[in-house]
Amino acid sequence: MQVSGTIRIVSSNPLNLANTLPSGQSFRWKLCRSHTWIGVIDNHVISLKQNSPSLISYTAEPCASSEAIKNRLIDYFRLESPPLRELYRQWGQSTKTNHAENHTADINADFKKKAQKLDGLRLLRQDPYECTFCFICSQNNHTKRISSMVETLCNVYGSFIATVDGVDYYAFPKIDQLLRATEPELRGLGFGYRSKYIVESAKIVKENGGETWLRLQKLVPTDVAKLALLSLPGIGHKVADCIALFSMERLDVVPVDTHVWKIAMRYLPKRKKNSSTYQYIADFFKEKFGPYCGWAHTILFAAELKTFQTVMDEDSKVNKSKTKAKKTANL
DNA sequence: CGGTGACCTTTCG
């Protein structure tokens, strides 16, 4: 038995599932049919269909109050605020700079161009506990493999939720379930050197109070929350920033990963790759995009993903012979 | 502090 309903999307505050769900924030969504996505939120298998830019329909299993599911989705997609259209407009607007910077490329102008292809990409509000372990899996890894690792964690250690379209869905394992995982077992499941990080981090999370310990980090200052995250093995500054941004309401945090690094180097003088440069790049994004720079960052990050390359490249259909030149330019 | 190299495995060109 399942519940269903619809959500109205207003144009001043868009949500585009196809641009949001595969953007590298969550690793739990799969496109199962045209415009239809299936994933798990909490203990519900959620199916979402983008009927049009202004209408999304959902089903949830197992049964629950339709209103409760709807409210959960509104929360998950941050549909209450801020009005995203206006943010896109601001991010695409060049900030006034001094003369020296006028000679460099304009990241806001480039944002504007890319954002047109990635309309309605919303930052998700994820669970800090789940997000933490997903991003421990993310280091030096690609989204496809991360997704399959997270799925394995759920299928092996999590509780069964429901079968939908012949597929069994499992919840993300609770800390006591996750504690059953051993390093050799995880290595056997293909987690590689992250196996040890997962096992050790799970122990520390348990010692500190379990899932709620991570959820409580929402309430403390950002630097305190980051220290808590950094105390877990397998979490450095970049992963801590991802968790803070995607699950702890730190929308002003900019994780500097390999893609963001490359983006930044198109606008900034070259620097060595060390911790001070990490902050230097994060500050650059903050200056250019303001208090919601983490959200802007995620859009620019997504534009670099292979998943979106076909969409982003539709520009070049104008003149296919230019493809070769474009490739060289990107190097 | 800053710099360097090892590290599991999959995916993609």
Added chain:
DNA sequence: CGAAAGGTCACC
């Protein structure tokens, strides 16, 4: 078949 992938850690 080699490089890259939402990096981190140990060690100098």
